[in-house]
Amino acid sequence: MGAVWCCSSMWWGLSGVARLCDGGLSGVARLCDGGCLVLLVYVMEGCLVLLVYVMEGCLVLLVYVMEGYDTRIADVVSEHVRVLCWVLVQDGAFHTKAVHINNTWGKRCDRLLFFGSTTNETSPVIGLGVKDGRHRLAKKTFAALAYVFKHHFNDADWFLKADVDTFVVMENLKYFLSDEDTTRPVWFGEHYKPYLSPWSYNSGGAGYVLSREALRRFGSHVGHSLACTNANGPEDATLGYCLQTLNVKVGNTTDKHGRSRFHFDMAPDQIAGRQLPWYKHYLAGPYRKGLEWMSDYPISFHYAKTHDLLALEFFFYTVRPRGVFRGFPEINRASSGDTRR
Known part of the structure; x- marks a missing residue:
C-alpha cells in the first residue's frame, strides 16, 4: 500500500x-x-x-493502470486543444523522411498536412508551386500558411509548423497550450532575440505554433502587406518580421522554473550542453544549456534523423522502468500569457 x-x-x-x-x-x-x-x-x-x-458523501475517484499505458489524462486535454500540424517536405522526400513523422508523432496531431513544391499522386504532399531551396523556404512557408488559412482555419485552435527532422511530443504541447488563449495574437516556439535582425522571432527548426488569431491576421494581410509578401531571407526571421508588423507577439514557452520546452537541437546535444557557438547569441533570455535547464515536459527537438525519430518515439511511448510511478507536476506558469518581443 x-x-x-x-x-x-x-x-x-x-x-x-x-x-x-x-x-x-x-x-x-x-x-x-x-x-x-x-x-x-x-x-x-x-x-x-x-x-x-472529499467531505461527507464520499467522493471516490478510481484510476487504474493495466497493461500498456493509460492516456486518459492526456485525452482530457487533447479533447479541448486541437492542433493542426503542417510539415514542409522536399520533392521526393516523403517516402524516405516525412513518412516517419506520419508514423510517429504526427499521428497524434488532430490534422496533419505535408507541403512540397509539387503534388504527387503517390504521397499526401500538397504542392505549393514554389521550388525547393533554402533561399525559397520563406516563400514556401508563407504559401503554406496561406493555404492553411484558406482551407483549414476552422479545423483547429492552434497551427504547428515543423520540419521533417523535428520531433514533437504532442501531449506536452497540448498541455502547454491548454493554459493559452488562441484568440490572442501570439505565436510560440524557441524564442530568438534580435541579433542579426532588429526583431525577435521563433526558431524554425524547433517548430513554432500560431494561435488562430495570429493565423487570421497573417491570412488577412498576406499579399496585401509588404512585410508579409516580400518573403526573402531566413524563413523564421522573415515570418517574425511579418507577424511583428501585424502586432503578433512572441510568447514565452519556458516553464514556471524557467526551463526550455522547444529545442533547436537534438536531445543528446541539449542534455550534454553541446550547443553550437552561435546559439548563445540568438537565444532570448538567459543562456540555457544542459539537463538542468530542460523542462520535464519537453515539446520539441530538431535535427532528428530517421533513426532519431524512431528512437524518441520508443523512449517516450514504450520505455518505462518497472515499479516506478511518477506523478504529473504542474509546470505551466500561473499566468503564461506574458509575451516578449
Missing part, C-alpha cells in the same frame, strides 16, 4: 478494497466519516488505484 494523507493525521473509516485490474472491479472503496481530504494510493502487481475522498 502506498500512503494516506489527512488534515488531522487520522485514518478515517475504510470499508472494502477497490481494485481495478484485468478489466474488473472487485470491492468498493469507501472513505467516510470525515471532513477533510483523504488521498490513498494503492499499487499492486502493476495495478494503480487512486482513491480520493
Whole structure:
C-alpha cells in the first residue's frame, strides 16, 4: 500500500478494497466519516488505484493502470486543444523522411498536412508551386500558411509548423497550450532575440505554433502587406518580421522554473550542453544549456534523423522502468500569457 494523507493525521473509516485490474472491479472503496481530504494510493502487481475522498458523501475517484499505458489524462486535454500540424517536405522526400513523422508523432496531431513544391499522386504532399531551396523556404512557408488559412482555419485552435527532422511530443504541447488563449495574437516556439535582425522571432527548426488569431491576421494581410509578401531571407526571421508588423507577439514557452520546452537541437546535444557557438547569441533570455535547464515536459527537438525519430518515439511511448510511478507536476506558469518581443 502506498500512503494516506489527512488534515488531522487520522485514518478515517475504510470499508472494502477497490481494485481495478484485468478489466474488473472487485470491492468498493469507501472513505467516510470525515471532513477533510483523504488521498490513498494503492499499487499492486502493476495495478494503480487512486482513491480520493472529499467531505461527507464520499467522493471516490478510481484510476487504474493495466497493461500498456493509460492516456486518459492526456485525452482530457487533447479533447479541448486541437492542433493542426503542417510539415514542409522536399520533392521526393516523403517516402524516405516525412513518412516517419506520419508514423510517429504526427499521428497524434488532430490534422496533419505535408507541403512540397509539387503534388504527387503517390504521397499526401500538397504542392505549393514554389521550388525547393533554402533561399525559397520563406516563400514556401508563407504559401503554406496561406493555404492553411484558406482551407483549414476552422479545423483547429492552434497551427504547428515543423520540419521533417523535428520531433514533437504532442501531449506536452497540448498541455502547454491548454493554459493559452488562441484568440490572442501570439505565436510560440524557441524564442530568438534580435541579433542579426532588429526583431525577435521563433526558431524554425524547433517548430513554432500560431494561435488562430495570429493565423487570421497573417491570412488577412498576406499579399496585401509588404512585410508579409516580400518573403526573402531566413524563413523564421522573415515570418517574425511579418507577424511583428501585424502586432503578433512572441510568447514565452519556458516553464514556471524557467526551463526550455522547444529545442533547436537534438536531445543528446541539449542534455550534454553541446550547443553550437552561435546559439548563445540568438537565444532570448538567459543562456540555457544542459539537463538542468530542460523542462520535464519537453515539446520539441530538431535535427532528428530517421533513426532519431524512431528512437524518441520508443523512449517516450514504450520505455518505462518497472515499479516506478511518477506523478504529473504542474509546470505551466500561473499566468503564461506574458509575451516578449
